[in-house]
Amino acid sequence: MNSVHDMGGMHGLGPLMPEVDEPLFHAPWEARVMGLASALGAWGKWNTDVFRQAQERIPAADYLRMSYYERWFNVYETLAVDAGLIAREEIAAGRPANGQPKATPQLRPEMIVPRFLAGAPKTRPLDTMPRFAPGARVRARVINPTTHTRLPRYLRGHAGDVTAHHGAHVFPDTNALFQGENPQHVYTVRFRATDIWGPDANPRDTICADLWESYLDHG
DSSP states (O other): OOSTTOOTTOOSSOOOOOOTTOOSOSSHHHHHHHHHHHHHHTTOSSOHHHHHHHHHTSOHHHHHHSOHHHHHHHHHHHHHHHTTSSOHHHHHHTSOOTTOOOOOOSOOGGGHHHHHHHOOOOEEOOOSOOSOOTTOEEEEOOOOOSSOOSSOGGGTTOEEEEEEEEEEEOOHHHHTTTSOOOOEEEEEEEEEHHHHHOTTSOTTOEEEEEEEGGGEEEO
């Protein structure tokens, strides 16, 4: 998806300003949003890629204005409404609608630590052999989907070298649309900075990206 979240190579947004000794949460409400994300996610009504696509659909001006957890809160409101877990009217009122049945939480306190420790692996078995091997020259395809993709705009059309193969992983482009996991081989591809940004780039710099097989052609 070509939206404001894909900022690589864009000018005019100012320098990166790392925060020294940045806290885990800047305010108590951010921790509550993190808890809300875990509690809602336990219902299994969406997946990580659906969540990412919902973030990418936030209007550009709002996306740039919002903080990290503001975006999360906005997205989880939308996902919960779309999944039928809550109504917009209930959000506006701040309380359940009259007569609304009370659902049993899917995430209980004793489940939280094991759930975080287990993580959510996205590797999958795949019978097909990888098309590319380390050392292969490949070129990122030129695509402009209106839905979620993990192929950055600034890499499209450029050639690089495969440096590693990581096995098969869930394909985000279809997973974001509830069209199946469609696992594919994933590769680390190294691009020269001068090939991406032109002669003004440092000739010693490279950019490495983990890319799904269908993003690539032989280069």
